Amino acid sequence: MAAITPETLSTDVIAKPSAPLSPLVLGIRRFRRHRMAMIGLGLLILLMLYISFGGLFARGYCTPIDKNLSGEPWSDCNDLSLKLKPPSASHIFGTDVVGRDIFARTIYGGQISLMIGVSAAIVEVVLGALVGALAAYYGGWVDSILMRFTEAMLTIPNLFLLIIGARFFGGGLPDFKLFGRELTGSVVVIILIIGATSWMYLARIVRANVLSLRERDYVSAARALGASDSRLILTHLLPNTTAPLIVSATLGVANAILAEAYVSFLGLGVQGSTATWGNMLDGAYRYLDTAPWLWFFPGTLILLTVLGINFVGDGLRDALDPYSTRHL
């Protein structure tokens, strides 16, 4: 055995004063030790690969317009002679009621579903943070009005609000283009409705957090230095509630994807030829026994996505909450 001298010791064995670990590094470490979160992350990465590169494999010969198509036009090619065909080599997930390739539609629908999920979660977080922070910061009658409103919204079951909202705003917006893709206005409607019906819990969490932060010395100091209300809220109070915001936003994406699926399942979701995982399921239950591939593939993709996001959200909750010691 070689003699141990200071020179042979590798540098990281010697205890040297290292830089203090930032909360971010600690958080990432805790997250990486969370087994389920890592499984969820892996699942999500696979799904992202599926919806981003799966399109490369979606191609075929579209008989009605007599052309070889690939990418999104292929997902919209409806060949009525091929309707409700079971999975086969040319259509690995089968075809839908108007003869479109389900495999291609799950890919492009997945992109829209995820976009709806993420955008709705952003709307939710902005609304929730705004209502919660304003209520807690100003207190008094602002607080009571906002919180009574929040309570009232919480009392009405979410799905009913979604259904009414979808009817209320449905079809009111024109089609638009995004990243070169034609999208129906109902995509925006669905995003706004899901965001507008899901911010209530977040508002309560933010309010409770800001209430406890408001009286801290650093806030008084900032106020004494002449910081404006908006500066206090945006740079001193809200950044200190980042952890619950991130966790809620993550879980919000999962809930928004589910909400889109429910609303679409009831026939009130995204309209037109734009595919989403939700509206691929619209009416599919009528083909329960004759064409199970209609609902099985989009439904399973929703399940896997929501599962992955929930795993990651659970991991983030444990990683970002310094008081939580679960799963460690």
Added chain:
Amino acid sequence: MTNYILRRLAQAIPQLFIISIILFVLMQAFGDPIATLGGRVPPRPEDKERLRRQLGLDQPVYKQYFTWLVGNDWQKIDMDGDGVPETYGKRHGVLRGDWGNSLVTRQPVLRMIGERLPNTLLLMVTAEIVIIIVSLALGLYSALRPYSTFDNLVTGLSFVGYSMPVFWLALMLMYIFAVNFRRWGLPYLPTVGMYDPQVGKTPWELIKHMVLPVTTLAVISIAGYSRFVRSSVLEVLSQDYIRTARAKGLRAMFVVLRHALPNAALPFITLIGLDIPFLLAGAVVTERIFAWPGTGRLFIDHTERADFPMLMGILMLISIAVVVFQLITDVVYSFVDPRIRLE
């Protein structure tokens, strides 16, 4: 206690008013209920005009809300459109027990809801019993063997259950237990409705028709609840009085069932009490898939027709149920947990 209940009720009333205003405003711009009336023959424009006047839909929103709330039987309304009010209104308003008539069937809203409510409650109560028993059993068993294979399996499955879209679960259950069991020649379960018209309204038929919807409703709640029971049992098991009970030499089973479970069940009561009214809402999709003639399906069917008195009726009754259950939960909690004092 009486004071507390009275004060809570006094707080609940303005809350219900706010809810009714939010809902009523949403309803008004919901679409024109007249446009969907009339079936195949579209009504003539002058008929539409007359109908709108008779139903009070030509009034501004705040007046319509007021009529909905307290009625209009003391004021004269212009029915024939000549600009002179001549007929007394017939509405008594929700506050006087008149929830209006459905625009589609012209029947009283309350009676129509009353016909459907027992069906929904039958589904809900059965599902709730299954949920409570199964999640207590699963949660308790997991907590007694934390991080065992069984516990990890239940944790994993509960995440799957929690992430599962209701309709996906319902369709899978139908596909396996109705479609495929029939194909394989096994005894299979029916998928739609409450009774088979060829067999008639026998209790056995009803039970067979309830299996799949109840399972669908129960699985998703059990997934969340069993985790909740597990963590509260684990917390209670680490308490000093459990150690004391064990040190006294009590049998392990007795400690768990008599000392740990009642304490761990306390937060569970709150959870269930607050969730019960929301189960009513969760049934919308389930009732739609299984063609169960309950209030959820009533709601969906009348949404398509923009039948706002009916929708207001269903939504307000559910909101009242939520508020009432919140109060009942608090009161029950103070009875079962003497440490809680309601002031």
